Amino acid sequence: MKKTVIYTIAVAMLAIAQYSCTREEVLDSESIVTLNEGVRTDLDRWLERNYILPYNIEYVYKWDFNTVPFEFETTPVDYQEAVVHAHLIKYLCFDCFAAVAGTDFVCRYMPKQVYVVNSPMSLAGANFSVLGSTDFGKRILLSDINGFTEALTVNLWRMKDSQSAQQAFSEKVAKTTFHELMHLLNYTVDMPVSYKEITPEYLFSDWTRYEFKTGEGFISAYSRYSEMEDIAEVFAYYLATIPRRWGERVANEEKILQKLSLIRSYLEESFGVDLDALRDEYQNRLLKVCTGKVSYKMLTDLN
Numbered sequence: 001m002k003k004t005v006i007y008t009i010a011v012a013m014l015a016i017a018q019y020s021c022t023r024e025e026v027l028d029s030e031s032i033v034t035l036n037e038g039v040r041t042d043l044d045r046w047l048e049r050n051y052i053l054p055y056n057i058e059y060v061y062k063w064d065f066n067t068v069p070f071e072f073e074t075t076p077v078d079y080q081e082a083v084v085h086a087h088l089i090k091y092l093c094f095d096c097f098a099a100v101a102g103t104d105f106v107c108r109y110m111p112k113q114v115y116v117v118n119s120p121m122s123l124a125g126a127n128f129s130v131l132g133s134t135d136f137g138k139r140i141l142l143s144d145i146n147g148f149t150e151a152l153t154v155n156l157w158r159m160k161d162s163q164s165a166q167q168a169f170s171e172k173v174a175k176t177t178f179h180e181l182m183h184l185l186n187y188t189v190d191m192p193v194s195y196k197e198i199t200p201e202y203l204f205s206d207w208t209r210y211e212f213k214t215g216e217g218f219i220s221a222y223s224r225y226s227e228m229e230d231i232a233e234v235f236a237y238y239l240a241t242i243p244r245r246w247g248e249r250v251a252n253e254e255k256i257l258q259k260l261s262l263i264r265s266y267l268e269e270s271f272g273v274d275l276d277a278l279r280d281e282y283q284n285r286l287l288k289v290c291t292g293k294v295s296y297k298m299l300t301d302l303n
Contacts (some may be wrong), residue, residue, distance in 0.1 A: 038062065043083050046302040051086070055094055055106045058113045059086050067115055067141075074117040077145045080300075084148040085116060085173075087299040092285050093177050100278045105271065109184060113139040118146050131176045134187075140180040148173065152289075152296040159290040163242055166290045170240045174282070179236040186228055189270040195262050196227045198255050217255030234259050239279050 043061070051057045060067070061082035077085075098106045111134075133141045151159070151169055158165040199217040203210055203224045212221035223233035238246065238260055250256050267273040288294045 041079070042302040043079070043086065047086060050090060051094075054103060055098075055110065056112065057094065057106075057110060060113060060115045061086070061145075063117075064115075074143065077116050077118040080149055081118070081146050082116060083300050083302065084152065084296075085145045087301075088148060088173050088289070089114070089142075089177050091294065091299070092174050092282060092289070093181065096278065096282045096285060097181075097273075099281050101271065101273045105273070109188060109271065110181065111138060111140045111184060115139060115141045116145045117141070117143045134180045134183040140177070140184070142176060142180070144172070144176075149296075152299065156290075156292055156296070160292065163245065166286065167242050167245060169290060170242070170286055174286070175236045175240040178239050179232040182232040182235040183228065185267075185271065186231060189266075191227070191231055191266055192262060195231065195259060198258050198262075199230070202226050202230070214249075215252065217253065217259075219249075219256055230259070231263065235263055235275075238263075238275070239282050243283065 047059050051059045061077050061079070063076035094106055094110060097110065131143055135141070151172075155165070159169055201224070204226060207222060207225040210221055210224050212218070212224075218224050218230065219237050220233050223230040234256065237249075241249065250260075264275045267275050285294070289299075
């Protein structure tokens with residue numbers, strides 16, 4: 001039966017092909033396929049001026065089902081949240097790198113595309129969510145893009161006087177981005193093998209079973225996944241953590257400080273980037289946002 005079906009289809013296809021080749025047909029010059037270019041918004045025009053022209057980075061906030069990995073459950077980003085988020089990561093991350101390492105560095109080593117979705121990316125049956133991912137140095141995907149409007153309006157008074165609120169905001173808006181950006185640099189130049197020798201006990205997929213404890217040389221539970229994730233976590237936490245809290249966190253953590261020292265040397269020798277200058281630049285910018293010196297109005301201006 002199977003052979004018969006295949007043969008029948010083959011014969012039918014041959015007949016169609018012969019008919020198509022012998023039939024003289026005048027084709028309409030107007031294509032039946034229409035391309036929906038979409039409506040250009042004020043944000044689109046702002047992104048062209050502030051992302052594409054200076055940095056050659058495309059910030060994508062419009063929903064595209066084919067862009068998000070099929071295994072993740074996600075939702076589209078809200079337009080107003082995209083406006084605020086695009087301003088924030090430009091000011092706090094890309095402009096920060098440009099101020100310390102130069103615009104050419106950003107154009108060369110930063111992602112060609114940033115794609116954002118609203119909710120944290122969740123996996124069916126998993127007990128964790130994915131806040132970001134990197135596609136081999138070309139694109140970063142960021143999730144959980146919501147709540148910034150409320151943080152910068154309703155809850156701004158909390159951040160002005162509370163380091164805890166400032167820290168929470170910093171981790172939400174920048175830590176994941178810095179984490180993914182470090183992956184891009186690692187794709188370009190490998191970290192020295194001596195890094196892995198500091199704490200070789202990586203758990204890979206078993207990291208979710210690990211009960212995180214301080215004093216073991218890892219900055220977070222996820223840093224035990226692999227060497228690359230460990231590097232990205234140390235880098236991101238160092239930049240995004242308020243200095244006093246960082247000092248408290250790494251007290252008596254000699255192995256984490258050894259890792260940080262290697263990352264510092266790696267960035268300087270491989271890319272000419274001063275890690276401590278980058279951190280100072282970020283922390284200064286963060287404080288301006290959290291105290292309202294860089295206002296919500298400035299972070300939503302599309303002119």
